[in-house]
Amino acid sequence: KPLALPGAHVVVTGGSSGIGKCIAIECYKQGAFITLVARNEDKLLQAKKEIEKHSINDKQVVLCISVDVSQDYNQVENVIKQAQEKLGPVDMLVNCAGMAVSGKFEDLEVSTFERLMSINYLGSVYPSRAVITTMKERRVGRIVFVSSQAGQLGLFGFTAYSASKFAIRGLAEALQMEVKPYNIYITVAYPPDTDTPGFAEENRTKPLETRLISETTSVCKPEQVAKQIVKDAIVVTMGLFRTIALFYLGSFDSIVRRCMMQREKSEIANKTA
Ligand SMILES: NC(=O)C1=CN([C@@H]2O[C@H](COP(=O)(O)OP(=O)(O)OC[C@H]3O[C@@H](n4cnc5c(N)ncnc54)[C@H](OP(=O)(O)O)[C@@H]3O)[C@@H](O)[C@H]2O)C=CC1
């Protein structure tokens, strides 16, 4: 059965920016109550204001909690407790907090490997671990992990990032097997490059090779990526593989569209020449 978003409590880590913020907006538009989790309080308040513009009734709430999801499990557990006290048990958790750093293996600091593993991997383990017991008791719940295309394919410049995103997949698949009898569904999204503040930041230090590889596919809009992620989380059909397939099909469709436009352009050019 699909999860009913109206009145549901959705926690979005990384909900103050980019894809996470768009996921929060998408859920809010469908009547959910939202808890945003991120570090910077100004960005959280800014995002809260933006999300509240999309309310569909006057009961809806957007709660903001500032915490680093990658540092201390007890802190994360407390934050989830606070959120549950205010807005009730978590129906859906979206693990979207994360970051990318690229560079050649020998140029990346060892500390970058540690940091990306903390933020992208442990930063998804901690919130999930904090919500799972209540979800199992209630026999209700969805957990979404945001990996990346670079979480399916190791790519030049992404030795640190790809590994942290591959780790998410192992976690998700093992966890799904454990919690399926409790009516809890896990989805993993593998988004392509998406136009967000995080992506702009990442592009400032990208090696040429990484940039050229990334330019073989088009950059998606965060609204579009968020819509797909929410849809896949609500109506889980084929589980993990559906999300993978849809992102690929989406990006392959756009290749086909681009080729068609290119061909039309050159046909016009040929006629006028
Ligand atoms: N944009 C892209 O091209 C793609 C992105 N992704 C993944 O999607 C996710 C979101 O990316 P995007 O929207 O681009 O990123 P943004 O940088 O725009 O947003 C990242 C969000 O995560 C929060 N965050 C970062 N670190 C932490 C932390 N340690 N604790 C709590 N919150 C944190 C940020 O807030 P604050 O800094 O205040 O904590 C912010 O809200 C990431 O996991 C990324 O790897 C996957 C594929 C493609």
Ligand SMILES: CCCCCCCCCCCCCCCC(=O)[C@@H](N)CO
């Ligand atoms: C089976 C065949 C599949 C073919 C698809 C391969 C696509 C290659 C291009 C990859 C671009 C890099 C994506 C990383 C996005 C990301 O996570 C960062 N932008 C985060 O900010």
